[in-house]
Amino acid sequence: MGIRITPSILNSDVSDLRGELAKIAGADWAHVDVMDNHFVPNLTWGLPVVEAILPVSPIPLDIHLMITDADRWAPAYAEAGAQSVTFHAEAAAAPIRLAREIRKHGARAGMALRPASPVEPYVELLGEIDMLLIMTVEPGFGGQSFLDSMLPKIRAARRAVTDRELDLWIQVDGGISRSTIERAADAGADTFVAGSAVYGAEDAAAEVEALRSLAQARHEH
Numbered sequence: 629m630g631i632r633i634t635p636s637i638l639n640s641d642v643s644d645l646r647g648e649l650a651k652i653a654g655a656d657w658a659h660v661d662v663m664d665n666h667f668v669p670n671l672t673w674g675l676p677v678v679e680a681i682l683p684v685s686p687i688p689l690d691i692h693l694m695i696t697d698a699d700r701w702a703p704a705y706a707e708a709g710a711q712s713v714t715f716h717a718e719a720a721a722a723p724i725r726l727a728r729e730i731r732k733h734g735a736r737a738g739m740a741l742r743p744a745s746p747v748e749p750y751v752e753l754l755g756e757i758d759m760l761l762i763m764t765v766e767p768g769f770g771g772q773s774f775l776d777s778m779l780p781k782i783r784a785a786r787r788a789v790t791d792r793e794l795d796l797w798i799q800v801d802g803g804i805s806r807s808t809i810e811r812a813a814d815a816g817a818d819t820f821v822a823g824s825a826v827y828g829a830e831d832a833a834a835e836v837e838a839l840r841s842l843a844q845a846r847h848e849h
């Protein structure tokens with residue numbers, strides 16, 4: 629199973645996004661949190677900022693939409709050139725149609741679940757998406773503690789993927805660091821968002837590699 633490290637730029641120095649993206653050139657994707665102050669109590673950036681950083685990013689962009697009107701906005705991020713676009717299951721009125729539309733524009737389609745949302749109601753939908761994002765903190769802010777209570781959900785998702793022989797990545801987001809990534813990898817996650825762990829480190833590039841080795845070692849275990 630492949631491992632992907634996808635650092636979140638939420639807690640980077642946003643006055644220098646180009647420079648901050650350059651620091652994580654060795655990662656797989658840059659994770660970009662779009663928040664609308666409705667779905668979550670925080671406001672970040674939207675399509676114009678994503679369009680501005682797409683051409684200067686050394687790695688593909690992974691867009692995580694924490695917005696209420698996902699059906700309206702998600703396809704535009706795919707059309708702009710994001711490699712992956714993730715909407716929240718709780719926010720999408722027509723998740724299957726939306727996933728198909730994202731894919732039609734050439735991007736990978738992701739679906740995210742808040743901590744309170746179980747995976748079971750969505751298992752029949754997994755064949756329509758490329759990635760399931762399991763939030764391991766309450767969405768909205770970086771720097772929170774990893775919720776160990778999400779481990780059974782990650783395990784349940786991994787079981788569903790294995791049973792159905794799906795080619796689906798399981799991404800975890802929130803509180804991922806050197807001290808939590810192994811637990812998430814053991815439970816079945818293969819794609820890891822890390823915000824403050826990477827941008828709070830002395831050497832962001834080295835931190836990406838440290839996280840990658842820890843997760844890789846668990847999967848080879």
Ligand SMILES: O=C(CO)[C@@H](O)[C@H](O)COP(=O)(O)O
Binds near residue numbers: 636639765769802804
């Ligand atoms: O989506 C979010 C927060 O809602 C994340 O992507 C955070 O940016 C992760 O930050 P850390 O928990 O790793 O500091």
